[in-house]
Amino acid sequence: MLEGFTFAQTINRRYWYCSKRKIGCKARVRLGEDGRIIFAFNQHNHVPPRYHISSKDVLEFVPSNRGKGITLIYKGHTYAHIHTKTRWYCSKKAKGCKARLSTTAEGVLVEVLESYHNHEPPTLYRTNDGKVHRL
Structure with missing residues (x-):
């Protein structure tokens, strides 16, 4: 980077x-x-991807595959936002996963409210144009 x-x-x-x-x-x-x-x-024809890097954690915000918003990737797991764009829940919430976290409006991690996932992280593939797809 x-x-x-x-x-x-x-x-x-x-x-x-x-x-x-x-x-x-x-x-x-x-x-x-x-x-x-x-x-x-280092002259680009696009904006840089949005990342927040803290001491050991990386938050990556990518467009959702369905084109209806943003997906958060944190430690290999994907998250969707809850009503506000500062409360995030695991994308596998419908399967019973209770992992969730909160960020500031600027995308800085505030708190991991529940870190345990009842599943493995999804296998993600990044294409040459920077898009992230779940396999």
């Missing part, structure tokens, strides 16, 4: 391209042998 944008690695481990390359983004990064950036063309 560079300045909020995500990149995918080419076959040559030193060259990276924007993960939205399929929609025409030409941003790219080249690393030196020591892993430091030696070249960056």
